[in-house]
Amino acid sequence: MTNTPLTRSEAKDLTRRRLIRAALEILDKEGEAGLTTVKVAKAAGIAQSSFYVHFKDKQDLLRALGDEGGERLRRAMREARRQAREAPTELESHRDTFRIPLDAISRHPELLRIQLRARHDPSSPLREFATETAKAYRDHHAADLAALGYTADNERDRRRLEMIAEGINAATNALAIGHIEGRYPEIEEAVDVLVALSRGALRWLRATQTGS
Amino acid sequence: MTNTPLTRSEAKDLTRRRLIRAALEILDKEGEAGLTTVKVAKAAGIAQSSFYVHFKDKQDLLRALGDEGGERLRRAMREARRQAREAPTELESHRDTFRIPLDAISRHPELLRIQLRARHDPSSPLREFATETAKAYRDHHAADLAALGYTADNERDRRRLEMIAEGINAATNALAIGHIEGRYPEIEEAVDVLVALSRGALRWLRATQTGS
DNA sequence: AATTTCACCGATAGTACTATCGGTGAAACT
DNA sequence: AGTTTCACCGATAGTACTATCGGTGAAATT
Numbered sequence: 001m002t003n004t005p006l007t008r009s010e011a012k013d014l015t016r017r018r019l020i021r022a023a024l025e026i027l028d029k030e031g032e033a034g035l036t037t038v039k040v041a042k043a044a045g046i047a048q049s050s051f052y053v054h055f056k057d058k059q060d061l062l063r064a065l066g067d068e069g070g071e072r073l074r075r076a077m078r079e080a081r082r083q084a085r086e087a088p089t090e091l092e093s094h095r096d097t098f099r100i101p102l103d104a105i106s107r108h109p110e111l112l113r114i115q116l117r118a119r120h121d122p123s124s125p126l127r128e129f130a131t132e133t134a135k136a137y138r139d140h141h142a143a144d145l146a147a148l149g150y151t152a153d154n155e156r157d158r159r160r161l162e163m164i165a166e167g168i169n170a171a172t173n174a175l176a177i178g179h180i181e182g183r184y185p186e187i188e189e190a191v192d193v194l195v196a197l198s199r200g201a202l203r204w205l206r207a208t209q210t211g212s
Numbered sequence: 213m214t215n216t217p218l219t220r221s222e223a224k225d226l227t228r229r230r231l232i233r234a235a236l237e238i239l240d241k242e243g244e245a246g247l248t249t250v251k252v253a254k255a256a257g258i259a260q261s262s263f264y265v266h267f268k269d270k271q272d273l274l275r276a277l278g279d280e281g282g283e284r285l286r287r288a289m290r291e292a293r294r295q296a297r298e299a300p301t302e303l304e305s306h307r308d309t310f311r312i313p314l315d316a317i318s319r320h321p322e323l324l325r326i327q328l329r330a331r332h333d334p335s336s337p338l339r340e341f342a343t344e345t346a347k348a349y350r351d352h353h354a355a356d357l358a359a360l361g362y363t364a365d366n367e368r369d370r371r372r373l374e375m376i377a378e379g380i381n382a383a384t385n386a387l388a389i390g391h392i393e394g395r396y397p398e399i400e401e402a403v404d405v406l407v408a409l410s411r412g413a414l415r416w417l418r419a420t421q422t423g424s
Numbered sequence: 425a426a427t428t429t430c431a432c433c434g435a436t437a438g439t440a441c442t443a444t445c446g447g448t449g450a451a452a453c454t
Numbered sequence: 455a456g457t458t459t460c461a462c463c464g465a466t467a468g469t470a471c472t473a474t475c476g477g478t479g480a481a482a483t484t
Contacts, residue, residue: 008481012431031335033245036471050432052473113332120329120389123243156401163396163405167383171409174382175375177332184375189368193375193413197383200412201405220451224461248441262462264443 016054018044020068023061028110031117032124059125066129069111073133076104077140097144098172098194101137102187105176112176137172141165150205157209164201171197228266230256232280235273240322243329244336271337278341281323285345288316289352309356310384310406313349314399317388324388349384353377362417369421376413383409 006014022043027035037058041051055061080103084096105112115133118126142165152158175190184190218226234255239247249270253263267273292315296308317324327345330338354377364370387402396402 008430011481015431029334031333033335037473038471046431047433048472049434049474053431057473058471117329117332120325121243122241123245159396159401160405163387163390163402164409166386166390167405167409170382170386171379174378178375178378184371189371190375192416193372193379196413196416197376197379197409198412200410200415201408203412203415204404204408220460223451227461249443250441258461259463260442261444261464265461269443270441 012054015044015046019046019051019054019061020064023065024069024110024114027065027114032121032126062125066126069114069126069129070132072108073104073111073136076107077101077136080104080107094144094148095191095195097141098191098198099187101140101169101172102176102179102190105173106179106187109176109180112173112180116173116177134169137169138162138165141168141172148202150202160205164198164205168194168198168201224266227256227258231258231263231266231273232276235277236281236322236326239277239326244333244338274337278338281326281338281341282344284320285316285323285348288319289313289348292316292319306356306360307403307407309353310403310410311399313352313381313384314388314391314402317385318391318399321388321392324385324392328385328389346381349381350374350377353380353384360414362414372417376410376417380406380410380413 019040023035023040026039026043030039035058037051038048040061041048051061055064077100080100083103084093084100087093087096111133114126115130118124118130119134121127124130142161145161145165150161152161172194175184175193178184179187179190231252235247235252238251238255242251247270249263250260252273253260263273267276289312292312295315296305296312299305299308323345326338327342330336331342331346333339336342354373357373357377362373364373384406387396387405390396391399391402
């Protein structure tokens with residue numbers, strides 16, 4: 001194994017990353033209640049008091065976790081999108097709309113779990129992260145709807161599109177969790193279901209767009 | 213105001229219900245982290261130490277909250293179903309499948325919030341409550357699919373129906389939260405969206421049922 | 425080579441909460 | 455009327471965690 005001839009700031013940065021990594025794992029496995037400076041520091045291999053060399057306080061760590069989580073998620077989405085761009089047909093491209101988030105989530109399941117938990121917890125400092133993440137997914141689906149020519153020119157239609165994007169997003173998350181937990185081994189099967197649900201919404205939009 | 217000529221056990225029962233009521237409110241407003249015996253007891257108007265007259269420990273309270281929450285939810289679902297039984301047409305009856313959970317949730321929004329939070333929190337003693345509640349909703353939707361003649365005779369179809377029920381359920385919860393938060397003021401509009409999503413899934417099932 | 429910087433350490437003060445204990449008075453029982 | 459029961463109380467021991475502080479040695483700087 002290679003030695004560690006690190007400069008001081010490199011070593012500090014490494015420790016900081018170890019702390020964040022450990023914190024994310026503990027957060028995922030034990031929840032926010034189990035996230036203590038004692039456990040995080042120990043898991044990162046330093047003394048509890050040294051935690052404060054890297055973070056002002058626990059709140060500061062949570063903030064960093066939100067940033068890091070968002071960063072990872074955007075990276076995963078970008079990567080999934082990059083792979084999808086090689087998709088040949090237009091049909092495939094529509095399937096991609098659903099495959100991209102599923103792939104991104106599968107890459108970092110802990111982020112979805114943490115997000116879903118924080119989303120409805122008024123006491124969680126990660127709520128901002130959860131809200132932003134949810135918005136990113138919703139925008140993703142809203143962009144898909146817009147690309148298919150479904151736009152809103154009044155309040156009612158705007159609400160409809162938002163509800164559809166939110167519903168599809170929630171279904172995507174639920175199936176992603178099921179996939180992570182092993183109940184739905186095949187991502188393509190989940191994509192099938194999401195495409196079917198989505199088509200129902202689109203058909204309804206078309207049927208009611210010009211009429212009443 | 214009426215006096216309180218209560219027997220001892222009546223008074224104790226009243227206090228116990230006050231504790232559960234206070235605990236549910238604190239849980240909803242401040243999350244599990246904010247739920248302490250100090251706050252619950254104070255909110256119920258008794259001393260912190262008297263909390264232990266009614267519950268063995270905090271765990272015991274959480275267990276009681278799960279029971280109480282499940283009870284309230286089942287009552288709300290039953291009541292909503294009772295009202296729905298007066299539905300005239302078959303179309304209305306199908307809409308009711310989605311209106312019932314939405315109504316039930318609107319009646320006790322705190323229970324959904326608590327459930328969604330606990331569902332993915334490994335440290336939460338309320339996880340069982342969350343799992344059971346989620347199952348109750350899923351069964352509700354699965355029963356609807358069965359009533360429409362969609363049954364599974366192989367593994368793949370079983371998975372499909374489960375994924376659809378789970379997806380619809382997740383969408384229902386998401387729209388219910390949106391309704392509670394005021395973004396979707398009209399329940400009927402949410403029902404429209406859910407019906408549309410559902411129809412897409414049913415159409416897909418029909419199209420692929422006998423073929424490939 | 426001498427000096428400074430600083431990531432890390434152990435010890436510990438402070439805080440918040442859980443759970444127990446002995447005491448009290450009014451309700452319930454005899 | 456006398457006795458027992460028990461819901462509730464204040465006090466407090468015990469536990470877990472946060473955050474601070476002075477000290478240390480090796481890296482960085484001079």
